[in-house]
Amino acid sequence: MTQPLLELRDLNKHFRLPAGPFAPKPVLRAVDGVDLTLNKGETLGLVGESGCGKSTLARTVIRLHEPTSGSIVFDGQDVGTVSDRRLGSFRRRVQMIFQDPYASLNPRMSVGDLIAEPLIIAGMGAPADRRKKVGDLLDRVGLPSDSAQRFAHEFSGGQRQRIGIARAIALEPDLVICDEPISALDVSVQAQVVNMLEDLQADLGLTYLFITHDLSMVRHISDRIGVMYLGKIVELATSADLYHRPSHPYTRALLSAIPVPDPEAARAAEPMQGEIPTAINIPSGCRFRTRCPLATELCARVEPPLHELGNGHLSACHFAEELAAQASLNPAPQQE
Template sequence: MTPLLELRNLTKHFTMGGDILSRNKAVLRAVDGVDLAIARGETLGLVGESGCGKSTLARTLIRLYRPTSGEMLFDGDDIADLTEQQLRPYRRRMQMIFQDPYASLNGRMTVRDLIVEPLEIAGIGDAASRHARVNELLGRVGLNPDHATRFPHEFSGGQRQRIGIARAIALNPDLVICDEPISALDVSIQAQIVNMLEDLQNELGLTYLFITHDLSMVRHIADRIGVMYLGKIVELSPSDALYRQPAHPYTKALLASIPVADPSARRETAPLAGEIPSPLAIPSGCRFRTRCPLATELCAQTEPPLKDMGEGHFAACHYADRVMSGAALPA
């Protein structure tokens, strides 16, 4: 079965500093060779610390950023190097829910105008059918048709995110990229939004890339989870297997950082220490070695490939077998 979205060695680098004639400009390697496939109807979670490249990857997938190199196959077609005109048929099929519901909506436009805008750009329907579509979409996301005449500032953060979701699904897309869609919301609202996204997926057959730093939440919505560190996928696994038996020390440390109800409970693995290195100066060999308690000379010399651990579980660690055995990391 052909994946809906497949990435092959996808990179996105930014040139930093220097004047226009400078030959030795620094290169920020935000996305640095990502291989990934998302099946139709699947929810793939993408987790990692701030600064690991998750949002840059999302914006590259939606083609807000042009990839530096690599392939980006959408339904079998490589869209990595297409012009804006060539991208138009694909724009309708890929949409994005942004992290900040306050910054992602134009405060000078009414809710109706915000949701109608993509329909107008795509040339779908007339004024009457578009207004009917707005009312339908507001109902789907738990808002009332009366809300269509109001402005974004009149809503709470959770309601504004519902408006953003209604706009994202207005064109019946195949793929929706959710870039930390609940991180700016109250905890009491987060579960409501996640449940609504799951309902919409079942009703509309959507495919999600769900980006988050909340490992406790992503477990409940994602079929598979990818762990990202310094621009690369370091572990990819079915959701339950990742939590039950992580194969990368970075993943294991992230899981250890999840808050627990009993603060006196002893953790088998110490939470992650130190800060993520700069993508301007990525360490040699394994990029996690500067923070890894298992690091050896081999880790400094050779970058580990993403190897198959069985049953759809992949990890980029020289000692993944030891990590999975549960005896790899000290308390």
């Protein structure tokens, strides 16, 4: 069995928040014991509601946030505790596409300078070589070569995201973390960007951690999908298995909200009450029990671990086997 490109072991990222003079500082458990592996060349989708910890996980993996505990093993090396001085080679091999193309590009720098900046920081090539590399990257992401002399505000949102993608692949990384890269774009542009990401993956051998809240799009691009709730992975499976055999009530509720063209073929709605609890005061036992229609006294006492259902399908629910069997007998509608 080949070694995973990225392996997270019991990864935690907690934030201590300010408190009053006589009260202890509350702890926000944004990422709370995540175990995850990502194999070279695959796309792992990560979904969940806003506030579940997806972006914090991504920023912790790339060491924009320092992990509270746990390990981040990249290509066999634990980079979770490596000093900033020794992170250079890791950061050349792991790049990030940010959610907001408006905020992630310096408005005072030309597009050519923006894309060339990582090459300069890494000390790669002479100025003439970098200019040629910038032209090649612009062509690869579908932008004209004269874009290098222009500024980010002169482009549309989709074009700005293409600039961000060109900058992310400039150093020819192994892993690209895509933090909601299409959420700020029009639907038609979203499809173009996703298709381009797939082409780049095929051409450059990239590995993606693809974070999104768009469940229909993540199915299209992902080999496997992890579902995150209140800082933990509650279900992980291949894309096909997750959609046809969801075995966690939270996953079932998310999937039932996806619109389909034929209302008669739509998945029956799964009730989910209330708002996501705060990560400062996580419920005892199963953290989804306060919103789950199946919750019992057992769920309040015992936190269910991720356990195997077969074919690499993991679920953290006391009733996972029953839900998976039920889904197999009543499969989800096909979606294009």
